[in-house]
Amino acid sequence: MKKSITILMLLLTLSCFAANEVHIPYAVSNNLYFRVFNAAGQVWNTSGTPAFENWADGNVTDYDVALVGTGGSFYVGTFPNLSDGNYSVIAYLRAGGAPAVADGVISGATMIWKDGSETTLASLLLDFGMPTSQAGRTLR
Numbered sequence: 001m002k003k004s005i006t007i008l009m010l011l012l013t014l015s016c017f018a019a020n021e022v023h024i025p026y027a028v029s030n031n032l033y034f035r036v037f038n039a040a041g042q043v044w045n046t047s048g049t050p051a052f053e054n055w056a057d058g059n060v061t062d063y064d065v066a067l068v069g070t071g072g073s074f075y076v077g078t079f080p081n082l083s084d085g086n087y088s089v090i091a092y093l094r095a096g097g098a099p100a101v102a103d104g105v106i107s108g109a110t111m112i113w114k115d116g117s118e119t120t121l122a123s124l125l126l127d128f129g130m131p132t133s134q135a136g137r138t139l140r
Contacts, residue, residue, distance in 0.1 A: 020076035021118045024067055024091045024107050031094040032067040032075050032106070036087050044080060057101050064099040067091065079111060079118065087111045 022034055036044040042052035047062040067075040079089070091107040092099070112119040 019078045021079040021111070022065075022067065022077040022089055022091075024075045024077075025073055026075055026091075026093075026106060028069060028071070028073050030069075032069075032091055033064040033094060033099055034067060034077055034089050034091045035063045036065065036080060036082070036089055036111075038087060039085065044082075046080070050080065060101050061098050064092075064094075079113065081116055082113055084114045087113060 024032060024034070026032060038044075038052050040052075041055075043055050043063050044065075045051055045053050045059060045062045046065060047059075053059070065077050065080065067077040069075050075091075079087075087110070089109050089111050090105055092103040093106050094100075094103055
């Protein structure tokens with residue numbers, strides 16, 4: 001029983017995120033950012049009333065979310081608080097003074113977002129609903 005509680009506490013700790021959900025390893029002293037795309041291929045517009053929209057080159061400076069270097073070739077950024085779903089997160093190397101259409105892609109990944117945080121292996125295991133007994137016997 002004590003072992004089960006310890007494992008459950010570890011899983012709950014691993015599944016909690018408050019910020020900096022996006023992690024990118026990249027050479028130090030660069031200016032990086034990311035964009036978020038939904039399943040329909042629309043991009044997240046961060047300005048005004050944030051919302052997904054079809055890509056428009058004229059709005060390219062409204063699509064970026066900053067990545068901040070923490071040292072040791074590691075950058076972090078905060079994923080927007082979106083509704084539950086699967087999102088593409090694409091990281092870019094900013095070549096000029098502002099995000100541009102021609103900025104190079106350096107990384108891409110899928111973010112599975114649920115209940116205001118990234119879904120992890122730990123939370124998937126908890127959602128699985130593993131039984132505590134079978135046919136009247138306690139599982140150990």
